[in-house]
Amino acid sequence: MADTLIEALALLLHLDPQVLVIVWLSFRVGIAAVTLATLIGLPLGAFVAVARFPGRDALTVFLNAMMGLPSVVVGVIVYLLLSRSGPLGSFGLLFSPPAMILAQTILVVPLMAALTRQIVEDAWRDYAQEFRSMRYSLADNVGTLLYDCRFSLVVALLAGMGRSMSEVGAVMIVGGNIEGFTRTMTTAIALETAKGDLPLSIALGIVLIAVVLALNTAAFGLRRWAMRRYG
Amino acid sequence: MANLVRRLILTLPLLLLGAVAYAEESIVLASTTSTDQSGLFGFMLPKFEAKTGIKVKVVALGTGQALDTGRRGDADVLLVHDRPAEDKFVAEGFGVERRDVMYNDFIVVGPKADPARLKQTKDVVEGFKRLAAGTAPFVSRGDKSGTNAAELRFWKDAGIDPKGWSGYKEAGSGMGPTLNMSAAMGAYTLADRGTWLSFKNRQDLEIVLEGDKRLFNPYGVMLVNPAKHPHVKSAAGMKFIEWITSPEGQAVIADYKINGEQLFFPGAKP
Amino acid sequence: MFPIRLADVSFMPDGRNVLSGVNLEIADEGITTVLGPNGSGKTVLLRLVAGLLAPHAGSVHWNGGTVPAAGIAMVFQQPILLRTSVLHNAALGLKPLGLPRRERQRRALGVLERVGLAHRAEDSARRLSGGERQRLALARAWLMQPRLLLLDEPTAALDPTATEAVEQIIRSIRTDGARILMTTHNLGQAMRISDDIVFLAGGCVRERTPANRFFSRPQSPEARLFIQGELPWRISFDD
Numbered sequence: 001m002a003d004t005l006i007e008a009l010a011l012l013l014h015l016d017p018q019v020l021v022i023v024w025l026s027f028r029v030g031i032a033a034v035t036l037a038t039l040i041g042l043p044l045g046a047f048v049a050v051a052r053f054p055g056r057d058a059l060t061v062f063l064n065a066m067m068g069l070p071s072v073v074v075g076v077i078v079y080l081l082l083s084r085s086g087p088l089g090s091f092g093l094l095f096s097p098p099a100m101i102l103a104q105t106i107l108v109v110p111l112m113a114a115l116t117r118q119i120v121e122d123a124w125r126d127y128a129q130e131f132r133s134m135r136y137s138l139a140d141n142v143g144t145l146l147y148d149c150r151f152s153l154v155v156a157l158l159a160g161m162g163r164s165m166s167e168v169g170a171v172m173i174v175g176g177n178i179e180g181f182t183r184t185m186t187t188a189i190a191l192e193t194a195k196g197d198l199p200l201s202i203a204l205g206i207v208l209i210a211v212v213l214a215l216n217t218a219a220f221g222l223r224r225w226a227m228r229r230y231g
Numbered sequence: 232m233a234n235l236v237r238r239l240i241l242t243l244p245l246l247l248l249g250a251v252a253y254a255e256e257s258i259v260l261a262s263t264t265s266t267d268q269s270g271l272f273g274f275m276l277p278k279f280e281a282k283t284g285i286k287v288k289v290v291a292l293g294t295g296q297a298l299d300t301g302r303r304g305d306a307d308v309l310l311v312h313d314r315p316a317e318d319k320f321v322a323e324g325f326g327v328e329r330r331d332v333m334y335n336d337f338i339v340v341g342p343k344a345d346p347a348r349l350k351q352t353k354d355v356v357e358g359f360k361r362l363a364a365g366t367a368p369f370v371s372r373g374d375k376s377g378t379n380a381a382e383l384r385f386w387k388d389a390g391i392d393p394k395g396w397s398g399y400k401e402a403g404s405g406m407g408p409t410l411n412m413s414a415a416m417g418a419y420t421l422a423d424r425g426t427w428l429s430f431k432n433r434q435d436l437e438i439v440l441e442g443d444k445r446l447f448n449p450y451g452v453m454l455v456n457p458a459k460h461p462h463v464k465s466a467a468g469m470k471f472i473e474w475i476t477s478p479e480g481q482a483v484i485a486d487y488k489i490n491g492e493q494l495f496f497p498g499a500k501p
Numbered sequence: 502m503f504p505i506r507l508a509d510v511s512f513m514p515d516g517r518n519v520l521s522g523v524n525l526e527i528a529d530e531g532i533t534t535v536l537g538p539n540g541s542g543k544t545v546l547l548r549l550v551a552g553l554l555a556p557h558a559g560s561v562h563w564n565g566g567t568v569p570a571a572g573i574a575m576v577f578q579q580p581i582l583l584r585t586s587v588l589h590n591a592a593l594g595l596k597p598l599g600l601p602r603r604e605r606q607r608r609a610l611g612v613l614e615r616v617g618l619a620h621r622a623e624d625s626a627r628r629l630s631g632g633e634r635q636r637l638a639l640a641r642a643w644l645m646q647p648r649l650l651l652l653d654e655p656t657a658a659l660d661p662t663a664t665e666a667v668e669q670i671i672r673s674i675r676t677d678g679a680r681i682l683m684t685t686h687n688l689g690q691a692m693r694i695s696d697d698i699v700f701l702a703g704g705c706v707r708e709r710t711p712a713n714r715f716f717s718r719p720q721s722p723e724a725r726l727f728i729q730g731e732l733p734w735r736i737s738f739d740d
Contacts, residue, residue: 084305132553133573137597176288196410198432231627
């Protein structure tokens with residue numbers, strides 16, 4: 001056990017190029033997916049929090065439920081969509097990073113939307129009367145609330161990032177775990193462990209934990225700073 | 232400032248997606264996890280790439296899944312080891328230009344103490360009969376792979392329905408995890424020699440039965456039929472098939488060794 | 502928008518009688534103060550006038566129309582401040598107008614100067630003191646150039662200095678041409694600022710009198726008791 005750990009640390013300290021390629025891909029896919037999910041999920045969540053329309057409660061329940069969507073299920077669905085025999089096959093996106101980004105975006109959007117809805121709804125409770133008296137339109141409400149809740153929303157964004165980088169089921173299925181091309185930290189860990197090659201698995205695991213810790217530290221620090229600055 | 236930030240946020244996904252567009256030529260090779268995990272591709276493909284400039288992207292699945300990927304047109308070339316299934320694939324019109332590439336053999340591995348006494352026979356069917364008569368467990372891959380298909384043929388030849396035997400454990404996973412499980416449980420399993428040689432977590436396992444002609448495991452390569460899937464990169468795919476069956480490619484296969492032991496034997500007909 | 506008429510208005514959430522049978526007309530003149538003890542329904546009355554609440558019985562009309570008029574600004578008892586600068590908060594009322602940012606900031610700075618907060622423009626709004634917050638809320642409302650300004654207990658939590666500053670601003674807004682309807686339970690304030698008084702107690706309008714007469718000769722017994730500082734919680738009168 002100790003030797004494995006030492007080998008793992010050696011890989012990290014020497015900045016083994018294999019490890020770097022894998023880590024870089026994980027970040028690229030994660031950041032792209034979270035960016036897209038934010039652009040879709042934040043306005044969606046804010047809209048559901050503020051607007052009144054028939055079926056609003058059903059949509060809220062749906063978004064909350066979709067947060068727990070199993071990643072392999074999303075993986076299979078996207079796989080069938082992107083396969084050459086599938087409806088979107090002509091784009092030839094299967095087994096490539098864009099396919100992984102698509103699958104992860106689908107996974108993260110409900111998370112971002114549901115968190116946003118919760119955060120914005122809490123603020124809306126305080127602000128609703130005042131905004132109504134100023135005759136704000138729906139767009140005015142959504143825009144102002146999103147901006148005012150920006151720090152809490154960044155925390156939601158970091159949560160989305162954590163979910164994206166820890167995910168393995170969907171990216172394995174739609175990416176194919178191709179070496180140097182669609183192999184992320186999580187799929188590499190799965191593969192190397194299956195092969196019984198543990199040092200690389202552990203090295204990547206260390207990086208993954210470090211990333212998750214860093215994200216959470218950033219979230220914590222941001223909230224602290226925002227509290228002090230803006231109250 | 233806010234405008235700049237906004238613009239950056241909107242272009243970021245495009246940058247990240249675009250950075251991914253590769254200018255070089257490439258093909259998708261669907262193969263089996265055992266072949267991939269043996270390290271053969273890592274050894275062989277850089278040489279092909281250097282010679283032709285074509286990048287080979289390997290998607291490693293079980294044989295059944297690899298063929299299915301070819302059926303859907305999601306791969307350009309297939310390299311698998313299940314002759315009956317390959318022939319069926321070609322007969323159904325999904326594959327063309329099927330050629331023999333190489334072979335290795337299967338082995339039965341089990342606990343050093345060998346409670347089922349497989350070490351004493353060189354007959355694989357006899358070995359399977361002894362397994363069913365004993366209590367030591369057997370782990371099956373259970374994943375429609377070439378290895379799994381061979382294993383099921385042996386049970387059939389032995390006249391045994393493995394699902395009726397209490398020691399039969401179906402893992403539903405690749406060779407590596409199956410070996411992991413066998414090592415942990417002190418169970419027997421059927422493995423391909425390639426994966427076994429590169430498997431690092433052996434614990435108490437060792438080879439208990441080998442050499443039977445029926446353990447012969449041939450590999451075939453073929454192109455996904457461009458008539459069924461016009462987008463298939465047939466030119467580049469054929470270059471790969473030609474190369475791997477050429478004397479040069481065959482020599483590379485023979486050269487691949489782990490700890491001085493050769494894993495695969497050239498099998499292409501000249 | 503004017504006159505604003507409340508006709509037989511009752512407001513009874515969950516069966517509680519917050520307002521009953523209120524008749525009130527608000528014409529376009531001066532500063533009217535709604536005076537009364539806590540729980541008399543003053544805040545609800547303001548919200549009805551603003552069109553933020555609908556009555557359970559009776560009706561509210563703005564110049565004969567049933568749609569709440571534009572041009573009404575309201576300052577709530579606890580004004581909402583966003584997690585942004587004082588300047589940004591002051592300009593919140595301008596958002597629906599779609600003006601360019603520079604113009605919004607210019608106007609906001611102008612009104613902040615008039616309330617004496619220009620030097621705090623870049624500070625975080627939530628760090629302001631109680632009196633400064635109230636001035637900011639007034640600035641925000643003023644910037645909307647309302648024809649009717651509703652103020653709910655604008656100085657309830659302020660010390661005398663801050664109260665004085667706020668009252669000064671209210672007078673300036675009046676001079677600018679806005680009609681003002683405000684609530685308070687502070688007799689002195691009502692005396693200083695108002696043109697006329699609406700006295701509300703127990704959910705009913707007990708009297709409406711010009712300010713200069715109200716304090717010397719209140720007409721209703723409840724008002725008399727209130728001015729003497731002796732109004733009991735339960736209101737039941739036989740006369």
